[in-house]
Amino acid sequence: MAKIERAQKLFLKALKEKFEGDVQDTKTSFYNFDGVNQSPRKREFMAASKKVELRRGISMYDPNRCHLGGLPMGQRQLMTYEVSGTGTFVEGDDLHFVNNPAMQQMWDDIRRTIIVSMDLAHNTLQKRLGKEITPETINEYLHILNHAMPGAAVVQEHMVETHPSVVDDCYCKVFTGDAELSDQLEKQFVLDIDKLFPAKQAEQLREAVGKSLWQAIHIPTIVSRTCDGGTTSRWSAMQIGMSFITAYRMCAGEAAVADLSYAAKHAGVIQMGSHLPARRARGPNEPGGILFGHFGDMIQANRKYPNDPAKASLEVVGAGTMLFDQIWLGSYMSGGVGFTQYATAAYTDNILDEFTYYGMDYLKDKYKIDYKAVDPAQKVKPTQDIVNDIATEVTLNAMEQYEQFPTMMEDHFGGSQRAGVMAAASGLSTAIATANSNAGLNGWYLSMLMHKEGWSRLGFFGYDLQDQCGSANSLSVRPDEGCIGEFRGPNYPNYAMNVGHQGEYAAIVASSHYTRNDGFCISPLIKITFADPSLVFDFSEPRKEFAKGAIREFVPAGERSLLMPAR
Amino acid sequence: MAYTPQYGPGKSIVAENRRKQMNPGVKLEKIRDVTDEEIVLIMGHRAPGQAYPTAHPPLAEQGEPDCPIRKIVSPTEGAKAGDRVRYIQFADSMFNAPSQPYQRTYVEMYRYRGIDPGTLSGRQIVESRERDLEKIASDLINTNLFDPARVGIRGATVHGHSLRLAEDGMQFDMLQRCVLDGGVVKYVKDQIGVPLDKKVPVGKPMDEAWLKANTTMFHSLVGTAFRDDPEYVEYVQTIHSKRTKYGFMPVE
Numbered sequence: 001m002a003k004i005e006r007a008q009k010l011f012l013k014a015l016k017e018k019f020e021g022d023v024q025d026t027k028t029s030f031y032n033f034d035g036v037n038q039s040p041r042k043r044e045f046m047a048a049s050k051k052v053e054l055r056r057g058i059s060m061y062d063p064n065r066c067h068l069g070g071l072p073m074g075q076r077q078l079m080t081y082e083v084s085g086t087g088t089f090v091e092g093d094d095l096h097f098v099n100n101p102a103m104q105q106m107w108d109d110i111r112r113t114i115i116v117s118m119d120l121a122h123n124t125l126q127k128r129l130g131k132e133i134t135p136e137t138i139n140e141y142l143h144i145l146n147h148a149m150p151g152a153a154v155v156q157e158h159m160v161e162t163h164p165s166v167v168d169d170c171y172c173k174v175f176t177g178d179a180e181l182s183d184q185l186e187k188q189f190v191l192d193i194d195k196l197f198p199a200k201q202a203e204q205l206r207e208a209v210g211k212s213l214w215q216a217i218h219i220p221t222i223v224s225r226t227c228d229g230g231t232t233s234r235w236s237a238m239q240i241g242m243s244f245i246t247a248y249r250m251c252a253g254e255a256a257v258a259d260l261s262y263a264a265k266h267a268g269v270i271q272m273g274s275h276l277p278a279r280r281a282r283g284p285n286e287p288g289g290i291l292f293g294h295f296g297d298m299i300q301a302n303r304k305y306p307n308d309p310a311k312a313s314l315e316v317v318g319a320g321t322m323l324f325d326q327i328w329l330g331s332y333m334s335g336g337v338g339f340t341q342y343a344t345a346a347y348t349d350n351i352l353d354e355f356t357y358y359g360m361d362y363l364k365d366k367y368k369i370d371y372k373a374v375d376p377a378q379k380v381k382p383t384q385d386i387v388n389d390i391a392t393e394v395t396l397n398a399m400e401q402y403e404q405f406p407t408m409m410e411d412h413f414g415g416s417q418r419a420g421v422m423a424a425a426s427g428l429s430t431a432i433a434t435a436n437s438n439a440g441l442n443g444w445y446l447s448m449l450m451h452k453e454g455w456s457r458l459g460f461f462g463y464d465l466q467d468q469c470g471s472a473n474s475l476s477v478r479p480d481e482g483c484i485g486e487f488r489g490p491n492y493p494n495y496a497m498n499v500g501h502q503g504e505y506a507a508i509v510a511s512s513h514y515t516r517n518d519g520f521c522i523s524p525l526i527k528i529t530f531a532d533p534s535l536v537f538d539f540s541e542p543r544k545e546f547a548k549g550a551i552r553e554f555v556p557a558g559e560r561s562l563l564m565p566a567r
Numbered sequence: 568m569a570y571t572p573q574y575g576p577g578k579s580i581v582a583e584n585r586r587k588q589m590n591p592g593v594k595l596e597k598i599r600d601v602t603d604e605e606i607v608l609i610m611g612h613r614a615p616g617q618a619y620p621t622a623h624p625p626l627a628e629q630g631e632p633d634c635p636i637r638k639i640v641s642p643t644e645g646a647k648a649g650d651r652v653r654y655i656q657f658a659d660s661m662f663n664a665p666s667q668p669y670q671r672t673y674v675e676m677y678r679y680r681g682i683d684p685g686t687l688s689g690r691q692i693v694e695s696r697e698r699d700l701e702k703i704a705s706d707l708i709n710t711n712l713f714d715p716a717r718v719g720i721r722g723a724t725v726h727g728h729s730l731r732l733a734e735d736g737m738q739f740d741m742l743q744r745c746v747l748d749g750g751v752v753k754y755v756k757d758q759i760g761v762p763l764d765k766k767v768p769v770g771k772p773m774d775e776a777w778l779k780a781n782t783t784m785f786h787s788l789v790g791t792a793f794r795d796d797p798e799y800v801e802y803v804q805t806i807h808s809k810r811t812k813y814g815f816m817p818v819e
Contacts, residue, residue, distance in 0.1 A: 003794065026662060026789065028731045030739050068724060068742070068760070075741035076730065384811060388804045396794050403788045409661065409729045415688020418729075446807045453803050454785045454793035456585075456667035457688040457728075464686070471807045472814030482814070 001393040003400075004365045006358055014082040014349035015407045017089060023407040035074035036063045041091040042078070079411065081348040083547035085314065090550035095348070096340045097326050101556040102549025105221070105537045106319060107327055108557065110272050110298060111285050112224040114232045115525050117268030118174065118213040121244060124259040131248045135184035138174075138213075141247035142189045145172050148239040150220055154246040167220035169536050169557035172236075175216065175528050177209035191216060196531040197519065198306045204519030205528060214270075215240075216529040221536070221558035229273060230283025237264035270525050272298070276491055280333075287328035288496075293486030293522035295320055296510025298530045300540035306517055307372045310356050313428050313511035318347035319542035320503025321420075324490050329499045342500040345417035347543055351408060352421045355401070359394040359429025366393075371432055374517035382430075382439035390433055391426040391443035395450045398422040416459030416500045419467070423447040424504035431512040437485030438475055440508035445470035462498035470494070485509040486522045572677070577799035579791050585783045588666065588674045588712065595710035599770035606704050608767050609720055611757030612653045612697060619697050621649040643681040645696020652683070655704045656692040656758065657718055658725040660738040663778035663790050664717040670783045674712065679703050690725040708769065711781055715752035716772035719744065722759035736772055745769070 015023040036042045042063065049061035063072040080089045097103040118138075125131040148154045150170040151162030175191040176182050182190055193209075194202045217236045224232055241261050245252050263269075273289030276282045282289070290298075301315035321343035330339025346352050363369040366389070367380050380386055402409045402418060412418045426447035431440025448467035452458040458467065473494060476482030486509050488495065490502045513521045520527040530539045536557045538545055548554040574586040587593045604615040613620065623629060626647050631637055659667050666674065668691040672684040675693050682703070683694040695703060707713060708720075716737045719727060727739035735747045744756040753766040773781075785793035793800065 001800075026731055027734050027736070030733050031743065071742065073741070075743075076726075076739060384808050388808065392800060392804060396800075399785075399793060400787045403786050403792075406731045406788070410731055413689075413726065413729045415729075419688075442811055445811075446804065449803050449807050450793075450800070452669060453799065455661065456669040456784055457686070458669075460687055461685070469810075471810035475811050475815040 001389050001396065002366070003393070003397065004358075004362055006354075006361055009401075009405075010350035010354035010357065011401075011405070011408060014089075014351075015405060015411065017082065018079045018349070018411065019077065019407040023405055026406050031075050033074050033077055036067075036072040036078075038074050039078045039091065039093075041093045042074075045093070076410075081344060082350065083543050083550065084318065084347050084350045084353050085311070086544050086547040088544075088547035088551060090547060092340075092344065094550035094552075095344045095546065096337060097322065097331070100546060100549035100554075102537065102545040102554040103322050103326070105549075105554070105556040106539075106542060106545065107287070107323055108221045108224060109218065109535050109537045109539075110287075110290070110323075111229045112170075112219045112221055112232055113272055113529060114217050114219070114236045114285070115270035115529055116215045116217060116236065116240060116264050118215055120263035120268040121240075121260050122213075124256055124263070125244070125248055128256050128259070129248070129250065135181065137247065139186050139189070141243055142172065142174065142186070144247050145215075145240065145243040146189075148243045148246075149217065149236065151223075154242050155252055162220070163562065165562050166222060166559060170218055170220040170223075171534065172215050172217045173532060173534070174213055175209065176211065176213045177206035178211040178213070179206070181211070181213065191528055191532055193528060196528070196533075197303055198517075200517055201303065201306065201519035205524045208520070208524035209528070214525055214528075216532060218535070221556070222560070224285075225558060228283055229285025230275075232285045233265055233269050233271065237261055237269075240264040270523070272526070274489075280491065282332070287323055287332065288490045290323075291487055291489040291522065292502075292506040292509040294526050295323075295506040296486075296513065296521040297523050297526040298539060299510065299542060300527075300531055301542075302510070302514040302517075303527075303531060304540040306514075307374055309371060309374060309432050309511055309514035310353075310360050310428065312514045313432070313507045314347075314353055314356060315540075315542050316507035316510045317352060317424060317428075317503050318546065319539075320506040321346045321500075322503070322542070322546065324502035324506070325499045328490055329497070329502070333497075339499050341414065342416055342420065343503070345412050345414075346421055346424060346504060347546070349408075349411055351412065352424055355394060355398045355421065355425030356428050358397050359390065359425055360432070362390065362393055362397075363429065363433050367433060369433055371515065374515055376435060376516045379435040379515065380433050382434035382436040384442075386434070387430050387439050387442050388446060390430045391446040392450060394426040394429045394443075395422050395447040396454075398425055399451065399454055414459070415455075415457050416463060419448060419451055419459040419463055420500040420504055422451055423467075424507065427504065427508040428511050431508045432515040435512050435516045437509040437512040440512055441485050441505065442471065442474040444504070444508060445474055459500060462500070466494045466498055466501065485512070574673075574677075575799075576802035577796045579785070579796035579799065580780065581783060581785050581791050582796055582799055584665075584781055585670055585673075588670060588783060589677045591678045595706060595712065597710055598713075598773075599709050599715075601705070601708050601767075601769050603701060603705060605767045605769075606701060606708060608763055608765075609708075609754050609757055609769075610653070610655055610701075610704060611722075611759055611761060612651075619645075619648060619650050622651045623649040625649050643696055643699045645699035646681060648696075648698065650696040650698055652694050653697045653700055654692050654694040654722070655700060655707065655720065656690050656722055656725070657707070658690050658721045658728050658738065658740075659784075660717040660727070660732070661729050661784060661786065662717060662732055662738075663775075663782040663784065663786065664738075665714055665773075665778065665781045665783065666712045666718070667782075667784045671707075671712070675703070678706075689728040690721065713769075714773045714778060715745070715769045716747070717778065720754070720758045722757075724760065747772070
């Protein structure tokens with residue numbers, strides 16, 4: 001380990017925008033900011049609350065009375081935030097998922113997605129019923145399915161149906177590694193792997209999918225919101241069954257229909273998240289069941305930025321901390337508003353970005369690795385010494401940056417924020433250097449120990465739980481004690497309860513593949529499905545999408561205003 | 568073989584300070600005289616002079632079961648009397664406060680009995696029987712573990728450890744429980760933020776040179792960089808490597 005110089009500090013612009021005066025000063029003035037009134041968003045909240053109270057006759061948002069018995073927050077400067085990598089400054093409040101429709105839509109788009117094999121159904125139709133399957137019949141089936149999936153009838157008389165304008169985000173496309181078949185299907189229904197992915201990634205994906213044909217289905221946002229992730233496969237299977245009946249003129253009650261249903265509900269289904277154990281009380285397609293490797297496949301930044309695995313991984317951090325910290329742990333499993341502060345630290349003000357790119361420069365300086373080469377031959381062997389060296393240097397640099405820029409320490413005012421960010425930079429740098437997800441996780445845990453010893457503090461109690469014993473399980477793969485990173489997830493035993501980790505872990509896992517220009521982490525099917533430009537949320541630019549949501553420019557699905565009187 | 572604690576690695580002044588604070592064989596340096604009554608006021612658990620509220624009858628009265636552990640572990644005075652368990656919590660500025668969260672916990676574990684410390688990034692709490700706590704609190708406030716300006720006694724709303732300092736050198740506290748008044752730091756609210764009837768002085772802030780010489784936190788801008796203590800860094804790497812190795816395959 002040996003410190004290197006980096007002239008460009010990616011966080012400086014944000015610090016200068018956020019804080020008055022010299023960003024390296026150690027002193028400032030407090031208690032003179034007019035409390036909560038200094039924030040335009042808080043003022044908006046207070047004005048809005050007054051209107052609500054008049055309408056409903058029940059008191060609501062009143063920080064001047066209710067916060068600390070009459071002492072509102074804002075005795076220090078309430079900061080804005082730059083969403084990293086976007087140049088967009090936003091109010092912190094607008095990064096709470098309740099106030100940010102883009103964040104909601106990202107999760108909606110995952111939860112309402114299901115991938116279903118067509119091969120099993122085609123086998124049933126051909127071998128059991130003697131039906132002919134041709135590109136023409138598949139096209140016809142897809143027309144019918146795209147009529148039925150949003151909530152329309154195809155077989156029955158006198159049925160209620162859904163209004164197309166409130167389910168306009170619902171559709172099905174298909175993909176295959178068979179270029180000949182792909183060419184014969186209507187373009188509107190096809191996810192064209194060669195067009196969507198860089199050549200090397202496309203080649204891997206086509207080979208992995210082979211001749212099988214898959215349906216990428218997105219049920220209506222409004223349905224999965226009203227029900228839950230477990231609904232997705234049921235809703236889609238019902239409409240798939242009805243569409244097959246219509247397209248292939250089957251008897252609605254014949255036993256072969258059960259085969260189609262079984263394929264669509266169980267045998268040929270890829271859920272986005274596994275069914276969780278009963279104590280979590282969640283079905284499939286809920287955040288706690290998403291493997292980190294699958295999440296790395298959902299996020300598409302490596303498709304758009306194949307030669308910058310650091311950038312691609314930082315997008316996973318942003319998306320992952322939002323989903324796993326803000327929505328999963330922060331709301332499903334806990335509640336309230338506190339978790340947002342943990343998560344946003346990892347994707348605002350370019351702080352993690354700076355620490356990570358310092359790691360990239362260090363790799364070049366010390367190990368002669370050009371991280372942009374994304375070449376498996378250019379990686380270093382994941383020995384303990386090398387992991388220790390990279391993680392130590394990246395952590396020490398990060399600590400020194402916080403020390404040298406007291407406003408940055410003030411920006412990340414909580415130890416958990418700093419711990420997550422420093423360990424993420426260490427883990428990403430290590431994983432990008434070695435192309436090994438567990439080496440990356442091991443770098444994370446060394447960073448945690450280094451941080452704790454250097455500053456005699458770490459994060460909240462949860463950091464005691466997993467980060468001080470993480471070294472011991474990061475290279476273990478025995479059941480209940482460990483797993484390779486790709487197959488760990490938010491419900492992995494040691495990870496299940498702690499904010500500030502899961503999104504970063506997902507990114508570390510993903511980065512070990514992005515650095516090799518792999519077509520996918522563990523699922524080619526999920527990778528291809530989320531490359532779809534028709535999705536409401538753009539999974540190749542999650543941080544930009546969050547910024548759009550924060551400045552109120554993102555248009556989500558699930559619109560209901562058509563069905564209600566205007567306010 | 569008798570175990571001789573080493574109290575941690577490192578050749579820097581920070582490492583040395585850590586060892587001195589932890590080692591019960593080294594007497595903590597008494598620096599100020601905040602009285603027992605004043606400490607009771609700051610903690611806010613009972614009024615000065617008020618009898619200690621109890622959670623159970625004195626052990627001598629309630630009849631203890633025949634238990635081998637009880638024969639080995641003698642109760643503290645507070646436990647004997649049946650005192651409630653109460654707390655004191657500190658927020659230590661990252662600008663060279665003399666003690667820091669984990670360091671506090673280690674110090675307390677080496678020096679005191681019957682305690683329950685909790686360690687976070689911006690605060691450290693220690694709980695114990697009330698009369699025991701008051702004795703411990705007196706040490707924690709009157710010695711070189713404390714600085715009136717850089718250490719806050721805060722039950723809730725502890726925000727401040729990582730912020731820049733106020734222009735007068737005080738650590739930020741949105742409740743302003745203590746103020747710098749005529750060169751002396753005085754508590755005007757108790758640790759939970761309830762206004763006090765009188766100001767409670769806790770002494771003059773220590774100067775920058777003393778803070779730098781006595782802190783237990785590495786800091787490259789205002790103190791000693793962690794990088795400048797390679798023995799310490801190598802020690803952490805060694806611990807991590809061994810844990811990794813034996814987690815992977817717990818055999819030689």
